[in-house]
Amino acid sequence: MGSATAFGQAASVTDKRTTTEKGRGRQWQLLCEQARRVYPPICWICHREIDLTLAATDRMSWTLDHLDPVATHGTQVPPIERTRPAHRAHNSSRKAGPPPQHRPSRLW
Numbered sequence: 001m002g003s004a005t006a007f008g009q010a011a012s013v014t015d016k017r018t019t020t021e022k023g024r025g026r027q028w029q030l031l032c033e034q035a036r037r038v039y040p041p042i043c044w045i046c047h048r049e050i051d052l053t054l055a056a057t058d059r060m061s062w063t064l065d066h067l068d069p070v071a072t073h074g075t076q077v078p079p080i081e082r083t084r085p086a087h088r089a090h091n092s093s094r095k096a097g098p099p100p101q102h103r104p105s106r107l108w
């Protein structure tokens with residue numbers, strides 16, 4: 001396990017995050033790092049695999065989506081069990097409406 005030392009170095013090398021993600025702050029960033037390790041890289045919206053090698057700016061890259069709409073739960077960082085991996089293009093967190101309904105998937 002690489003632990004905390006990776007975070008300081010990463011900033012100067014791969015600082016490709018959007019301004020939106022930067023705005024959520026370090027707490028969200030840490031949550032993303034953790035979620036990326038514990039969740040399988042499967043988009044919870046379209047149920048397809050997410051390519052972890054894609055650049056963060058790619059529309060099919062890995063992002064962390066939260067299940068609770070910001071409108072009702074505010075912008076504070078949610079607990080990890082209220083988040084799921086999603087393709088950047090499918091991440092619903094910046095939309096007002098509910099996520100698209102597909103047939104039920106297996107429970108995590």
Ligand SMILES: [Zn+2]
Nearest residue numbers: 043046087090
């Ligand atoms: Zn997807």
